Amino acid sequence: MMHPIDRTKLFTDVEAFCQEIRPHEELCYVEHRYNDQVIPLARKHDLLAIPVPVEYGGRGADTVTYARALVRIGREGTGVRTFFSGHTSIGEYPIATYGNEEQKRHYLPAAAHGECILAFGLTEPDAGSNPLEMTSTYSREGDHFRLDGVKYLISNGGICDAVVTFAYPRGDDGQKLPGSRISAFIVDRGAGFVSEDLTAKMGMPTSNTAMFEMSGCRVPVGNMLGEEGAGFRIAMGTLVSGRLSVASGCLGVIEDSLTECLTYARERHQHGKPIGKHQLVQEHLAAMEQARLVSDCVLMRAAEAKDAAQEAPTNADLRNRADMLAAQAKLFITNAAWDAVDRAVQIYGGRGWSTLYRVGRHLMDVRVCRIYEGTDEVLKLKIAAGLLGKEFEAYR
Ligand SMILES: Cc1cc2nc3c(=O)[nH]c(=O)nc-3n(C[C@H](O)[C@H](O)[C@H](O)COP(=O)(O)OP(=O)(O)OC[C@H]3O[C@@H](n4cnc5c(N)ncnc54)[C@H](O)[C@@H]3O)c2cc1C
Structure with missing residues (x-):
């Protein structure tokens, strides 16, 4: 069901967030450290799921309205805006768009309340501009998938509770199955991925960027996003x-x-x-x-x-x-x-x-x-x- 969005209230909340985050962002930038106030303040002003449908805990903004909100947030710095891109635009979005009802009910309200911070892990050390060159693989083991691989340069990768990520099916030789297609998964941190923050960056010291390794991650079969191969x-x-x-x-x-x-x-x-x-x-x-x-x-x-x-x-x-x-x-x-x-x-x-x-x-x-x-x-x-x-x- 479509709920009309209260744009005035949304932009008032965005403005209040921006004014409150500014001094924190300036201090963290100068001290060259992650801004740990972005999430609490975004939660305080209910900005963690701006375009997510209301029935899943979001504010139901259309793309134009969400873009306007991000323009305002962008004025506070690319590091602040990048958090929202990672969590909402490429974290919540694929779950809201391609997820089944159970996945949406499980992840989106928690993401909207700041209890499940999200990231999107596509890039690998040897697969950037061409993600089809990725080497991460999965295989079915009973009621779980086993995922192995390394994802690189992931926004929010070190602070997220779950990541939308991608892998090829694994062949008998342990490599990706020739001629196969990539599948998408929602992987909880508890499934066993280990992240490492990447801090030697030229800018955005206040934003979290990380790599993470999936080594035998156990992902429930219900966490495949969309159909296999999509x-x-x-x-x-x-x-x-x-x-x-x-x-x-x-x-x-x-x-x-x-x-x-x-x-x-x-x-x-x-x-x-x-x-x-x-x-x-x-x-x-x-x-x-x-x-x-x-x-x-x-x-x-x-x-x-x-x-x-x-x-x-x-x-x-x-x-x-x-x-x-x-x-x-x-x-x-x-x-x-x-x-x-x-x-x-x-x-x-x-x-x-x-x-x-x-x-x-x-x-x-x-x-x-x-x-x-x-x-x-x-x-x-x-x-x-x-x-x-x-x-x-x-x-x-
Ligand atoms: C701070 C930061 C945050 C990021 N956040 C995320 C994230 O949240 N999730 C995620 O999955 N990834 C993320 N990335 C990764 C980012 O998307 C990749 O860095 C980007 O896609 C480029 O890949 P690459 O770095 O491997 O460069 P490469 O693909 O190795 O490219 C190197 C150069 O070659 C050029 N090139 C490559 N192929 C061609 C071609 N066919 N024709 C012409 N030129 C070509 C490129 O344009 C580039 O100039 C992030 C990166 C950074 C730096």
């Missing part, structure tokens, strides 16, 4: 949601950088006047405003396409259109954000090149957005193949 379709469908979340967060980064720069350009004086009166500084501000405006339009177009596709789940044309627009939005807005924060740092001069200022932190963090959830290169190939036709897919 893992790749589930992963690619989930990435549409994930890409929109990254694009939304990057728009927030552009907005925040612009706000900061407008204040700074008015206050900072050089050569006898505010730097905002120097025409070359104005050129940076105009370019940032253009990036903000166009990114907003591109994001909304893509989010609307996703809503249209969700309303007609059997319509392949709408699904493909949503997929393509999410890829375009992600590619465009992550690059627009990278350019905008570079300009913002330039406007701040020497102070900009510092983690003590918001623009410097944005610069360090936003760079990864051109890598995760589909690199620039992979997205360009995808967009071109969408124009030329499937037979031109260069990444197969």
Whole structure:
């Protein structure tokens, strides 16, 4: 059953969360440590399942509304927004979209209440841009599956209680069965996976990134997500949601950088006047405003396409259109954000090149957005193949 969402209340809650998280985020960033207040504050303001249907404990937001919420959260930093991407956009989303009733009832309300933090584990040390090269495997052992493999660079991987992950069926030689297809699983931490935080990152010190090893993980047969062999379709469908979340967060980064720069350009004086009166500084501000405006339009177009596709789940044309627009939005807005924060740092001069200022932190963090959830290169190939036709897919 559809419940109308109270957008005013949602955005009030998002704003309250953002204001409360800011001092924690700034302190953690400077101290180079994980921000352990994101989850409690998100739980306090009921933001742990914004697009999840109300009957499963969420707030039932459509894609456009959720994107707007992530734009606001993105202003607080890519690390904060990345938590929501990992937990909600690529954690809750595949369970809500591809899970059966039992899986939804078991995981989603707990995720919404912060009792089950989620992650999405697709990438492996030797399988990034091409997940089909993964080597994780599973085999059936009575009422369980046995999962083995290593997942790498997983957002929330060290703090999650369960992960949506992927593996090939195992052949008699212990390797993936030739010609087989990937399946998806929901794996509880209690099933026996061991994670290790990855902290040698160029940015996002406040966000958790980890690798984890599944060595004989015992996963109940009821935790296979979707039908056997549907893992790749589930992963690619989930990435549409994930890409929109990254694009939304990057728009927030552009907005925040612009706000900061407008204040700074008015206050900072050089050569006898505010730097905002120097025409070359104005050129940076105009370019940032253009990036903000166009990114907003591109994001909304893509989010609307996703809503249209969700309303007609059997319509392949709408699904493909949503997929393509999410890829375009992600590619465009992550690059627009990278350019905008570079300009913002330039406007701040020497102070900009510092983690003590918001623009410097944005610069360090936003760079990864051109890598995760589909690199620039992979997205360009995808967009071109969408124009030329499937037979031109260069990444197969
Ligand atoms: C902070 C962080 C968080 C992450 N979070 C998650 C997560 O939550 N879950 C998850 O599953 N993964 C996550 N990732 C992994 C991320 O999705 C991968 O890093 C990304 O997909 C790229 O894979 P790779 O790093 O193995 O690079 P590679 O695939 O090795 O690519 C290296 C370079 O080669 C290029 N390249 C590869 N193939 C082609 C081709 N056919 N044509 C042209 N160029 C090509 C790439 O574009 C890239 O420039 C995260 C990564 C980071 C850094």
